[in-house]
Amino acid sequence: MTEPSSGTTQMSAVSVRGLRMGYGSRVLLDDASFDVARGEIMVILGGSGCGKSSLMKHMIGLYQPMAGDILIDGESIVQARGEAKAALQRKMGVMYQSGALFGSLNVLENVRFPLDQFTDLSLEQKNLTARMLLEQVEMAYAEGLMPGELSGGMLKRAGIARAMALGADILMLDEPSAGLDPITAANLDRTILSLRENLGFTFVVVTHELQSIFNIADRAIMLDPVSRSIIARGKPSELRDHATDARVRQFFNRQPDAALEQAA
Amino acid sequence: MSATADAAGPGAVRFALEGRITAGTAAPIWKSATDTLVSHPNRPIVVDASKLEYVDDVGIALLFDLTRRERPPEAKVEIRDLAPNLATLIGAYDPKKFVPPAPERAHVGIIEQIGRATERQIEYAQQMLGFLGNCFKAMGLALTRRGVLRWGEVLDVATEAGANAVPIVLLIGFLMGVIIAFEIGLVAQQFGAVIFVVNGVGVAMLRELGPLMTAIVFAGRTGAAFAAQIGTQKVNEEVNAIHTFGLDPVHFLVLPRLVAATLVLPVLAVFADVIGLFGGALVMVGFDIGFVQFYYQLLGAVSMTDFLLGLAKAATFGFALAAIGCQRGLATGAGATSVGLSATSAVVTGIVVIVVIDGIFTVLTS
Known part of the structure; x- marks a missing residue:
């Protein structure tokens, strides 16, 4: 999105307040609060199984939290129901870990899908928009391929293009660069930065790819499965160099557990 | 969110884009803009974007669509007062990449369809026979050898x-x-x-x-x-x-x-x-x-x-x-x-x- 002129007070794009989440009786995260400012790239990080993807799914309203609230543009997605919830969800574009493209549609049709559903544009106009989105993620050459013919990285990039199609100004990306080759991952990082710079998107990125975190993140929060809490928040470089928590330093310096024991 | 067309000096047609252009609002604006271009094929078009407040991806596609069209040199489309970041973004797209329409699927005649279907069935029968052979072998092995x-x-x-x-x-x-x-x-x-x-x-x-x-x-x-x-x-x-x-x-x-x-x-x-x-x-x-x-x-x-x-x-x-x-x-x-x-x-x-x-x-x- 682009606001050529804006003098209004900035409200957080996403605001998480006292969130308690988990499955059944198992609590993954307790009393978590943080804000994502408009135009910010916020990274949620942590080791495998700490609840990063679950947190994202709570933020987009797929799961109901045990307690707490999540506000999207100031409106609670936890309390919203029916069309009100759907309208809030349409403010967010989501790229799932696997890309989650529809298997019966080719790449172009997948990216065009939200436009088919929610706009009155002509087919030619929708195709042009979809092709431009694919061009942004360097996938224009693959528009006629079926999802089954794509590599993991191509699926993710097409998933990002589809997430952007309806002009959602908050993009949630679940592990966008996991499993990608370094060049593709770097290109994806550049695409994310370019989208933020040129279109003012807000990004919430779930990842544990260190290089990508340092490349794109304005701010990061780190989840810990043992304490079930956010154990660090701030700029990634500052967390790496100045974190007081040994687990945070271990994560950012990519150290094995033995190093943690020595440090302790 | 509006688009208006009026004469802008001798020969030129002015077209103003105002307000917000988003996926939900772009359709009538895009149609109106396209109609203006089509109805004035030999006159220069000036698109005034000074009052444009907000565009999303569809709005960008609209702006790009106006600039990429084949027109005579004296009838070019010019977008004025566009936010610099948008101008940079639109300029990054190469119009040549978006020219060819999506190729239509070639029509397949009934004879060809029958031929292809027959070929598929023969291929399937061959696969099935080979698979059945493997199954019988596996069953024979299971009957004669313990632990299989x-x-x-x-x-x-x-x-x-x-x-x-x-x-x-x-x-x-x-x-x-x-x-x-x-x-x-x-x-x-x-x-x-x-x-x-x-x-x-x-x-x-x-x-x-x-x-x-x-x-x-x-x-x-x-x-x-x-x-x-x-x-x-x-x-x-x-x-x-x-x-x-x-x-x-x-x-x-x-x-x-x-x-x-x-x-x-x-x-x-x-x-x-x-x-x-x-x-x-x-x-x-x-x-x-x-x-x-x-x-x-x-x-x-x-x-x-x-x-x-x-x-x-x-x-x-x-x-x-x-x-x-x-x-x-x-x-x-x-x-x-x-x-x-x-x-x-x-x-x-x-x-x-x-x-x-x-x-x-x-x-x-x-």
Whole structure:
């Protein structure tokens, strides 16, 4: 999105307040609060199984939290129901870990899908928009391929293009660069930065790819499965160099557990 | 959010874009802009973007669409007062990349369609024959060598495909017996030949309907499940993992299902036979044929050969349905859609094949 002129007070794009989440009786995260400012790239990080993807799914309203609230543009997605919830969800574009493209549609049709559903544009106009989105993620050459013919990285990039199609100004990306080759991952990082710079998107990125975190993140929060809490928040470089928590330093310096024991 | 066209000096047409252009609001603005360009093919167009407040991806596509169109040099489209970041973004797109329309799918004639379909069927038949050869080899090995067959897995499959299918088989078998007895009974009553309805129900249930209806239920319930299970494993690369362990997927995935299906379908057919005959007997009470009379008439009407022939058919159906389900599963392509197609194909092919096998049995044993 682009606001050529804006003098209004900035409200957080996403605001998480006292969130308690988990499955059944198992609590993954307790009393978590943080804000994502408009135009910010916020990274949620942590080791495998700490609840990063679950947190994202709570933020987009797929799961109901045990307690707490999540506000999207100031409106609670936890309390919203029916069309009100759907309208809030349409403010967010989501790229799932696997890309989650529809298997019966080719790449172009997948990216065009939200436009088919929610706009009155002509087919030619929708195709042009979809092709431009694919061009942004360097996938224009693959528009006629079926999802089954794509590599993991191509699926993710097409998933990002589809997430952007309806002009959602908050993009949630679940592990966008996991499993990608370094060049593709770097290109994806550049695409994310370019989208933020040129279109003012807000990004919430779930990842544990260190290089990508340092490349794109304005701010990061780190989840810990043992304490079930956010154990660090701030700029990634500052967390790496100045974190007081040994687990945070271990994560950012990519150290094995033995190093943690020595440090302790 | 509005677009207005008016004359802007000698020769030029001014077009103003105002407010917000988003996916939800772009359609009428885009149409109006395009109409303006089309209705003034030889005049320069000035697009005033100074009052543009907000655009999303669709708005950017609209702006790009206005600038990329082929027009005479003196009738170019100029966008004025556009935010610099948007101008940079639109300038980054190469109009040449967006010129060719999506190629239409070439029309395929009926002859070509028939030819392609025939080619696919021949290819499928070849694959199926090769697969059946592997299955027979695997079964032979399982019978002659200990440890090849994992009986725990066979039991699991038999429980799911057999024990859990008993209620539906009993229901279908009972209804078949009732329907056959009632339909034949009404006709036979006109000729005073009601007692021979027992013969009809007995032969029909034991030789044909018991095994056939059980097989049809089995095809829909278990054949599809085999295809979907193995198809999902194929999509998840579990089949590749089996290969890389040096294992044969036929031994590992197919054999337990083949053995379980071949053993369990005759048992289900017996259930269908018994409950079908009971249903027939129940209907015959209404035609003044008691249970005892039904029993003695049935003993004279059917032989052990009829019963065993039904069981042999059921075992063959079980083998064929399991083989088709597993083969369709292993032939699954990529993606969730392929799994669905495999399951559908397993059911359709399975039902066709068991009817063909039934016909062959009938011809050979008549």
